[in-house]
Amino acid sequence: MVRSGRVFKDAVYEQLARIGKAMASPRRLELLDLLAQGPRTVEALARETGMGVANTSQHLQELRAARLLTADKRGVYVTYRLAGDDVAAFYRTLRSLAESRLAEIEQVTREFLGERGVLEAVDRDDLVQRVRRGSVTVLDVRPAEEYAAGHIPGARSMPLRQLERRLGELPRGRAIVAYCRGPYCVLAVEAVRLLRRRGFRADRLEDGVPDWRARGYGVAVGAA
Amino acid sequence: MVRSGRVFKDAVYEQLARIGKAMASPRRLELLDLLAQGPRTVEALARETGMGVANTSQHLQELRAARLLTADKRGVYVTYRLAGDDVAAFYRTLRSLAESRLAEIEQVTREFLGERGVLEAVDRDDLVQRVRRGSVTVLDVRPAEEYAAGHIPGARSMPLRQLERRLGELPRGRAIVAYCRGPYCVLAVEAVRLLRRRGFRADRLEDGVPDWRARGYGVAVGAA
DNA sequence: GCTATATTCAAGTAATCACTTGATTACTGG
DNA sequence: CCAGTAATCAAGTGATTACTTGAATATAGC
DSSP: OHHHHHHHHHHHHHHHHHHHHHTTOHHHHHHHHHHTTOOEEHHHHHHHHTOOHHHHHHHHHHHHHTTSEEEEEETTEEEEEESOHHHHHHHHHHHHHHHHHOHHHHHHHHHHHOSTTTSSSSOHHHHHHHHHHTOSEEEEOSOHHHHHHOBOTTOEEOOHHHHGGGGGGSOSSSOEEEEOSSTTOOHHHHHHHHHHHTTOOEEEOOOOHHHHHHTTOOOBOSOO | OHHHHHHHHHHHHHHHHHHHHHTTOHHHHHHHHHHTTOOEEHHHHHHHHTOOHHHHHHHHHHHHHTTSEEEEEETTEEEEEESOHHHHHHHHHHHHHHHHHOHHHHHHHHHHHOSTTTSSSSOHHHHHHHHHHTOSEEEEOSOHHHHHHOBOTTOEEOOHHHHGGGGGGSOSSSOEEEEOSSTTOOHHHHHHHHHHHTTOOEEEOOOOHHHHHHTTOOOBOSOO
């Protein structure tokens, strides 16, 4: 009985460690982060992360073996997606644990994004409330497909690469809030920099769509 | 800007992966599980897990490097403990993700614990309510130190090793509920087996103290 | 100061992991 | 059926990890 208890425990912890192992690689975490925005093909993920296609495929297969992703083949493309909402929730928990435990994250973030104002000027919950009320112009600066897969209600799709030439579409007097994939995504940071340079009043919302959803707010679907 | 974005992302995901790496080993997960019951010395953890002392120490240091544990030395003993409640919460999240995603866990559990009745006979929430109301005799069958570090209010400390010779202390007519460290702990399973063999009406509560606390219920502290 | 004990350190070995490269498979469109 | 492309597979290499063993440190009690 005592002996077989050992066997049982070994087997269970071995299984739990499958999830841990899947989360043990920076590359795989980046893939999960991207997939939290919506389904994607191998090729798209490889392009976005800068990894080789074979390597990307291998990482995706490991995530799939841990049941964190599902894959379906349509024609010549294989589309990977998160296996469930609980996977996104778990990733968010990991992220917030890391943020609260590892001072290094705040340090690194401050180093790269932390010019005055972009990060800390605005109270986050207050910003969220303004976004909810619709008292600001909200820009989704991610690629259009991601906007289509899910966006904050009322937000306009304005991918970063188009932003500069579409500035004319933006109302002048009104404050602007830009968001992208989440706290470690640099798109919105760049957008805010550009907007401020051109005289707009702009702030960055750190939340991505998964974070927004986790706050309990609704998400809109469909192209612009 | 784009280039430095890559550097930033690499740095951030590298940090997140520190948590994942810490969780990637079955041994370390078992250590976390034990430490969720309360602080412990290296020696005690080594004894409980059957690992060598040096190996245990090394795993503990890795967990500490990921800031999941803190250590304090008192005399010749080093006591490790979870770095915060969020660590226990995260471990619980990992566990529940694994349970919902990996069918293997249920399978293994069924194989080892799943004789009729021990696991599935009782509705879990119903059992919890009976424990809360005090309408059953609740036994904490873990070692006495763990009981002292925190137990379900109203539970009696009755370590598994003493159970057989202390059966006389138990009321005959009343239903008994035994609990231990959590769903993968075999102490309560053994206790229930013994009790039933001796004619008691006994059930196992799968929750451990951390799970009980996570339900939002209070925890009592101190020896019997 | 000496001894015993808890813990950590250092070094070595086997196993596993990450990434690359080149080949292979599987499907689409002509 | 053929060419082109997305994805996977297979094999190889260097890096990292897990565990063991034996030595080193540090503290308590004598």
